[in-house]
Amino acid sequence: MTLPQDAFKTAYKPKKNETVSKIESSLDKLLVKLVHLKDAIQSCLCNLWTKYLPQIGKLKSINYASSKAFIKRYKWRILIILILLYAGSKTYDYFFPAGKKASGPQTITSIVVEKKDVPLIIEATGTIVSNSIVDIRPMITNTVTKIHIKDGQEVTEGQLLFSLDDRNDKANYEKLKALADDSQKQYLRAKELVAKNFISKAGLETSLANAKSAQAAARSAEVQLSFDLIRSPINGRAGIINVFPGSFVQASNAVISSTNASATSTTGSMVTITQLNPINVQFVVPEKDIPIILENKKADEPLKVKVTVGNTGKTVYEGQVLVIDNQVDPAIAAVRVKAQIPNEKMELLPGQFARISLNANTLKDALAVPTQAIVISPTGRLVYVVDKDDKVTAKPVKVTYEYQGNSVVTGIQAGDRIVVEGKQNLRTGSKVRESKISKGPAPAAPANNAPASEQK
Template sequence: MKKSIKWISIIAIVGIFIYFISPTLFGSKKSDEGQNALPASSFAAKIPVSAVVVKTKKVDDKINITGSITPNESVELKSEISGKIERIYFKEGSTVKKGDLLVSINDDELVAQLEKLQHQQKLLTESEYRQNQLLAKEAISQEEYDIALTELKSGEADLKLVQAQLAKTKIRAPFSGTIGLRYISEGSYITPNQPIAYLFSNNPAKIDFSIPGKYSSRVKVNDQIRFITDALKDFRTGKIYAIEPQVDPNTRTLKMRAVSPNKDQVLLPGQFARIELVFNSFDNAIMIPTEAVIPELGGHKVYLMKAGKAETQKVEIGLRTESEVEVIGGLTPQDTLITSGVLQLRPGADVSVTLTN
C-alpha cells in the first residue's frame, strides 16, 4: 500500500513539472514560427532590371568606311633618252618648284649636231633668198626655186629635231612638290626604263574611298566627309569632288575621291584613313539601346516601367547605329525604358529598377 502511494506521488510531481514548463516550450516554438513567417505576397520576388530615362539628342545619319590618302599629284621621274648623267641638282626630300632643273645628261654630241645644222641653215637661207631674186627676174624656173625652198624647210625641221632632243637631256620638275629618294648617281648611264626619283605634291591631299552601291543616290559632289588617320589626333574634314560614274561590278561599291587641305604635310600618300560620311542630321532624335528592342510579328516593342511594373509599348524604329536604334514613334521623352532583363519580363511583372546613364 505504501508502495502504491509512493508511485502515485512521483507521477503527480512529474505531471505538475510538465504542466508548468510546457507553455514555455510550445510558446517559444510558436513565437519563433511567428517571427519567421512572411506575408504571402513576399514570395512574388521583384525582377531586377536596368533602365534609362528616354531623352532626345542630335544624331547623324552616317556610314563609316575606310580609305587611303593619295597625293594631289605624283610622278615617277624618268629620262626620255639614254645617256651619261652629268650632274644631279636636287637633294633627296627637298622641295622643288615647277621647271626647276633636276638632272642633266651629257649632250656633247647633240650640241655638235646643233651647231652643224645651224651653219647649214644659214647657207640654205641665203640660197633660198638668191633663188627668190632670180625667180623674180625670171632667170630660173619655178621648179628650181621650189627645190631651194624645200631644202630650207627641211633644214629647219632637222634643226628643231635636234633642239627637241637636246631639251630631253635636261630633266625638270613638271610641278612643284617634294622629291623623294633618288635611284641614280652622277656618272652613271641612264636609260628610259630606269627611275630617277618620285615627285609628290601633297597639298592638298586626296582621299580615295568606296561606299556600298545602295547609297549611290544619297551622295553628290561637294558633300563633306570627316576622316582621321593614325598620324592625326583629331578628325579633319574633306570635300567630295569626283565620283566614279559606275558601280564596280565585282565589289558592288562606288568609288569616289575627296580633297582636304594639308599645309602641315601630316597627311602622306598611302596612309590608312577612317572616314565618316554624313547623309543627314537630326537635332531631336530619340535613340535607345539596341538590346532594349524586342522584334515581334509585324513590328517591334519595348518594356517601360510604370508604377513599379513592366508594361509593353509598341515602337516604330528608324536608323540604326552600332549600339543604338532611333525610335520615330511610340516613345516620348522622360519615359523610363527597361534595357536589361527584357526577355524575362511579362506585362505587369513587378520590377526592381536600377537607373543608368
C-alpha cells in the same frame, strides 16, 4: 498567428465625406472578419492535426492501400479544408493585389524624344594615295653629268633635276641650226632673183622647201637637246635619288635597279616626285550603300569626309569626295571612292592606313533615341513609354538606322518620354519614378563622325 487590426486600418485614411467614411468602415469590418476567418481556419487545422496525429503515428508504414482508406474515410473534411484554403487565398489576393504589395515605384532614367536632322554616316577603311605622282625617267640613253636636287627635297614645276651629257646633242643642234639659217638666206635670195626673172618660180619653191626642211631638222635637234635637261613636271617632294653623277641611264618604262660589288646601275626611274598637298584617300563603299551616296550626289551637294590616320585619331582631316567609280567590283561587292583632304603640315604619306567617315545623307526630322533604351524581346524591339501618371507602356519600334549608340526609330511620337535606364524588370503598367541624378545619355545624333551605315 493573427494579424493586428491596425495594420489594415493604416491602409485607409478617413476623409471628411460621410459616404467615403461609411465605405471605409465597411471595408474595415470586412477585413476584421477575414482575419477572424483565417484564425478559425488555422485553429481547425491545428485541432485536426492534434486529433489524428496519434493515429498516423501508429501506422507502421504508409502505403497506397492505407492512404486510400484514409482519404476515403475523411474525404468531406479534406474537401472542406481545401475549399476554405482556396477561398481564403483568393480573398487575400483580391484585397491585397500584387501591385499593391510591391515595394514601390521603380527608379528609372528617362528622356523626351525630339525630332532632329540625323546625318547618315558610312564608315570605311582605306589608303592614303598621292594626288599626283610621277616617275622621272630619261627620254634618251645617256650619262648623268650633274644632279641638281637632294633626296626628299621639295621641288616646283619646271625646276631642273638632272643634267645629262649634252655635248653631242648640242653640236648636232648647232650644225642643223646653221643649215637652217643658210637655207633661209638662200630662199630670200631666190625671191629677189625671181623678181628679176633670173630664175623660175619652180626654183623658188624648191628653195622654200629646203628652208622649211632645214628648220624642222633644227627644231628636232633642239628637242633632242632638251632631253639632256630633266625638269620636274609637277610640284611635290622628291623621293630617294636612284642615280649618281656618271650613271648610265636608258630610256625604259620599267624601273630596274641592280647592285653589284662595284656599282649600282638603274634603268627606268631616276627619282619619284610625289604631290603631298593636297593628298587623296581611296576607300570602298559596300554595294548596299551605293544608292544613298548617289542620291546625295545627284543633288549636286559635295559629300563630306573625315579622315583619321593611325590608332590615336587625335588629328581629323576634313575633305570631300572627288569621284565615285563607274563600276562595282563583283569580287567584293563594293565601289571605289576617292576623296581629297588637305595636308599642309605634310604629315600624311601615300600608303598609310586611314579610317574614313563619309557623310552620305541626312535624315530630316528623324526620331533619334539612345540604343540602350531599346529592349529586344521575343516579339521584336520595343521601348517603354512613361505616361503622365508615371506608368510605363511597352511600344514596339522599328530601327531604321543605328550608329555609335544612337538609333533612328519609328513607332513612337515626338514628345514621348521613354525609359533609358532601369528598364530590366519593367512591365506594362509598372509604376516608376525619375532618378534624381540623371545618368541617361541624350538622344544626340552622330554629327561629326557612320558603319558604315546600318540599314535595318
